[in-house]
Amino acid sequence: MRATTTVVLNLGMGVESSAILVRWLFEPETRWFPLRKLIVLTAQVGDEGRRTHDLMEQVIYPLLRQHRIRTVQVARGGPSQNDGIVILDDTRDPTTCFTAGHYTLRQELLAAGTVPQYASGKRRCSLKFKGWPLDTWLDQALGKRRFVQVMGFAADEPERIAKDTSFATVQRATRYPLAEWGWERQRCEGYLLQITGERWEKSCCSYCPFAMSGSHLTVRFRADHQAAVDALLVEFVAMALNPRMSLFKSRTLRSDVERDGNTAALARFSAALDAHPWAVYRVRRVFYAPGVADRKVEALEVGDRASIDRTLHRYAGEASADIDVDGDFRRAHMTRRDPNSTTYPQVEHLLTIAPATVADKSRKRFDGAWAKATSPYIQQALI
DSSP states (O other): OOTTSEEEEEOOSSHHHHHHHHHHHHOGGGOSSOGGGEEEEEEOOSOBOHHHHHHIIIIIHHHHHHTTOEEEEEEESSSSGGGOEEEEEEESSOOOOOTTOSSOHHHHHHHHTOOOOEETTEEHHHIIIIIHHHHHHHHHHHTTOOEEEEOOOOTTOHHHHHHHHTTOOSSEEEEOHHHHHTOOHHHHHHHHHHHHSOOOOOOOBTTOTTTOOHHHHHHHHHHOHHHHHHHHHHHHHHHHHOTTOOSSSSSOHHHHHHHTTOHHHHHHHHHHHHHSOEEEEEEEEEEEETTEEEEEEEEEEEEOHHHHHHHHHHHHHHTTOOEEEETTEEEEEEEOOOTTOOOSSEEEEEEEEEETTOOOBOOTTHHHHHHHHHTTSOOOOOO
16 A cells, blocks of 8 residues: 555554554654554544543643644434534644543433443444444545555454454555554553553443453542443443343442442442432333343333332332332332243333433334234233
């Protein structure tokens, strides 16, 4: 690829991509292009760690300003691709790292009542909040021009490199400097410490179950109680609708924070729950096979926490349904699934209460599927 071709570095703000950029600037012989051809591109998801934000503004951005490198930050414009992207910054003098994003992953999770999902070998959140905004900006800004996209995959990640290489086109060539240099993550960390004097933190959202272990998150939460509150709220809302929807597969984030003894963060979270508007939600599910289901969520009433708790009891009393109490969770089961049944479809119908963040939502096919699945039975009247 000619030296005049545009080079786009995907700066994820973490160890690997930052090490590439810093080495290019301090060791010019390691790059094949003039800096005037470089674009540093970042997708802002929202809820990035405070330490990462500070490293960008205090270490990386001064270098980008010094070398007059075009720096672009983008974010999703909204939940739909029709909402497009928002260009948060496009400058050769970057000063502000817009880690707050625009339409954020946390907004999406709270509105859906779920936690980050991993399916078919892909992190859905990364594709939607990083991959798509980046690709959309490249299409808009570069059109049909050829470019080289540089990814921060380390030398010990051959599978990720092979997968990404398969997406190369005549327009988009790819390079992986860390693999070319034989650098793994530890080498990147050491290099950044040597050159900048700073230890880099892993870049990820404060509620990412993929990139951060529970211990890493709890360490972050000791210094940032609001990040803990934000993450705990995502998990709480999801688990109110589905007790199996904890942030981690075999445990809850809250249990990690409790074990860590972070009473300040827990107290702040408890206060946030009390201050938040709450809702009674009707949650119905149709199961077509083990692990395959459609869900419909509807907010029935909104109010303060105490009044919504009383409302749940009223609804449950009218339906002669018991209320299951599980810590801070309250659920009234109107129709329970038989966990031992192998006959499908199966249905589940419950009322629950949670902070009023979840939008009414279902697939178009849900009402028909529900009617078909419940028709053989005498169901309690829906509220």
